[in-house]
Amino acid sequence: MKIEIAIPIFDRFTALDAVGPYEVLSRLPGATVHFVAAEPGPKRTETRMLALTADLALDELTDPEVVVVPGGYGTRELARDEQILGWLRRAHETSLRTTSVCTGSLLLAAAGLLDGLEATTHWLAFDTLAEYGAVPVERRVVEHTEARIITAAGVSSGIDMALTLAAHIAGDEIAQAIQLGIEYDPQPPFDSGSTAKAPPGIVELVRGAAGTFA
Amino acid sequence: MKIEIAIPIFDRFTALDAVGPYEVLSRLPGATVHFVAAEPGPKRTETRMLALTADLALDELTDPEVVVVPGGYGTRELARDEQILGWLRRAHETSLRTTSVCTGSLLLAAAGLLDGLEATTHWLAFDTLAEYGAVPVERRVVEHTEARIITAAGVSSGIDMALTLAAHIAGDEIAQAIQLGIEYDPQPPFDSGSTAKAPPGIVELVRGAAGTFA
Numbered sequence: 001m002k003i004e005i006a007i008p009i010f011d012r013f014t015a016l017d018a019v020g021p022y023e024v025l026s027r028l029p030g031a032t033v034h035f036v037a038a039e040p041g042p043k044r045t046e047t048r049m050l051a052l053t054a055d056l057a058l059d060e061l062t063d064p065e066v067v068v069v070p071g072g073y074g075t076r077e078l079a080r081d082e083q084i085l086g087w088l089r090r091a092h093e094t095s096l097r098t099t100s101v102c103t104g105s106l107l108l109a110a111a112g113l114l115d116g117l118e119a120t121t122h123w124l125a126f127d128t129l130a131e132y133g134a135v136p137v138e139r140r141v142v143e144h145t146e147a148r149i150i151t152a153a154g155v156s157s158g159i160d161m162a163l164t165l166a167a168h169i170a171g172d173e174i175a176q177a178i179q180l181g182i183e184y185d186p187q188p189p190f191d192s193g194s195t196a197k198a199p200p201g202i203v204e205l206v207r208g209a210a211g212t213f214a
Numbered sequence: 215m216k217i218e219i220a221i222p223i224f225d226r227f228t229a230l231d232a233v234g235p236y237e238v239l240s241r242l243p244g245a246t247v248h249f250v251a252a253e254p255g256p257k258r259t260e261t262r263m264l265a266l267t268a269d270l271a272l273d274e275l276t277d278p279e280v281v282v283v284p285g286g287y288g289t290r291e292l293a294r295d296e297q298i299l300g301w302l303r304r305a306h307e308t309s310l311r312t313t314s315v316c317t318g319s320l321l322l323a324a325a326g327l328l329d330g331l332e333a334t335t336h337w338l339a340f341d342t343l344a345e346y347g348a349v350p351v352e353r354r355v356v357e358h359t360e361a362r363i364i365t366a367a368g369v370s371s372g373i374d375m376a377l378t379l380a381a382h383i384a385g386d387e388i389a390q391a392i393q394l395g396i397e398y399d400p401q402p403p404f405d406s407g408s409t410a411k412a413p414p415g416i417v418e419l420v421r422g423a424a425g426t427f428a
Binding site for chain 2: 014015016019020022023026027029032033034035042047049050051052053055102122123140141153154155156157159160163164167172173175176177178179180181182183184185186187188189190192193194195197198199201202203205206209210212213214
C-alpha cells in the first residue's frame with residue numbers, strides 16, 4: 001500500500017508538533033512523508049532558531065492519504081488564509097485521516113472541519129478553539145472514526161497520536177515496532193505534563209509567560 | 215544568564231533526536247539553540263523526507279555551554295571525520311554539559327569523550343558503542359556530573375534527557391514549566407518502547423528490519 005502523508009508547515013510553526021508524527025509515520029511501510037507549504041522552501045519556527053524545508057507546494061499534493069497539521073503561533077494568521085483552508089477542505093474529502101497537533105486544530109476548525117465536533121488543542125488555546133466552532137475536550141488524543149479526524153493536545157502529544165494512527169493504518173504490530181524503533185518508553189524526570197498533574201504554581205508560571213514556555 | 219546550545223546536524227541524521235531537545239532547551243530563559251554543521255545549509259534525515267537547516271558553521275560556535283549530538287545512520291561515517299571529532303573535543307573543554315541522543319553517543323565515543331565511561335545509545339547500537347571504548351548500560355538517560363556528559367537512549371529519549379538538563383541549568387520549576395508548555399504527559403497507546411517491555415516477536419521484527427523501524 002502506498003501512503004502519502006502531507007505535513008503542511010508555515011512561518012512560526014512548532015517543530016516538535018510536526019517532527020514527532022514525522023518520525024513515527026515515516027517508518028510506516030509504504031509511507032512517504034511530504035513537508036508542504038504555500039511556497040516551498042525553509043519555514044522557520046516561532047523561536048526563529050530552526051528552519052525545516054517544505055519540499056512541495058500545496059497544489060502539488062492535493063489528495064494525500066493522511067494530513068498532519070502542526071501548531072504554533074503562526075496558526076493565528078493562517079486561520080484567515082483561504083489558500084490553506086481550501087487545501088485542507090479539499091484534502092479532507094479524500095483522506096483516510098485528517099489530523100492535527102496542538103494549535104493545528106485551529107486550522108482544521110477554521111476550515112469548518114470541526115463544526116460541533118469534540119476536539120483538542122494546546123491547553124492554553126481551548127477558548128480559541130471553541131470560538132471556531134469545535135467543542136474542546138481535555139483528552140490527549142480525540143478521534144472521530146466517521147468524520148476521519150484526529151486532534152491531539154499540545155506539542156509532544158503528536159507522538160502518541162501518530163502511534164494511534166499508525167495502528168489504524170498498518171495494525172498494532174507495526175505500530176509497536178515503530179514505538180520500539182524510536183525507543184518511545186517515556187521517563188520524564190517530573191510529572192508536570194498537564195494542568196491536572198502540574199503544581200498550581202507551575203500552571204500559573206506558564207500561563208503568565210506563555211511566550212516563553214508554551 | 216546567556217546559554218548557547220549547539221546541535222550539530224549532518225547528512226542522514228534522525229530528526230526527532232535533535233528536535234526533541236531543541237523543543238525543550240529553546241524554552242530555557244536566556245538560551246539560544248543553534249543548529250550547526252561543517253557546511254551550513256539544509257541537512258537531510260536518513261529517510262530523505264525532511265531537511266533541517268544548519269544556520270552556523272562549526273567554527274562559528276566553538277564554545278557553546280551545551281552540546282547535543284543527535285544520532286542517525288550518518289554517524290557511522292562521521293565517526294571517522296576529524297573535523298567534527300575535533301570540534302566535539304574542543305567544545306567539551308568548556309561546555310557545561312556535552313550530551314547525545316541515540317547513536318550520537320558514537321560520535322562522543324569516537325572523539326574519546328566516553329573512554330571507560332558508562333553510556334547509552336539506541337539499543338541496536340550497544341556493540342558498536344562498546345567498540346569505541348564506552349561501557350553501554352541499559353538506562354534511558356546516563357549522567358556523569360564530573361565528566362559533564364549525558365547520553366540518552368534511542369530517538370525519543372532526548373526529550374527526557376533535555377528536561378533533566380533543563381533542571382540542572384535552570385532548576386526544577388523551570389523544567390516543569392517547560393514540560394507543561396510542551397504538554398509532555400506521554401500516553402502511548404502501547405507499552406512497547408523498550409526491548410524489556412515489547413513482546414519478543416516485536417523485538418525480532420525490528421531487529422530484522424532495522425532500516426525500516428529503527
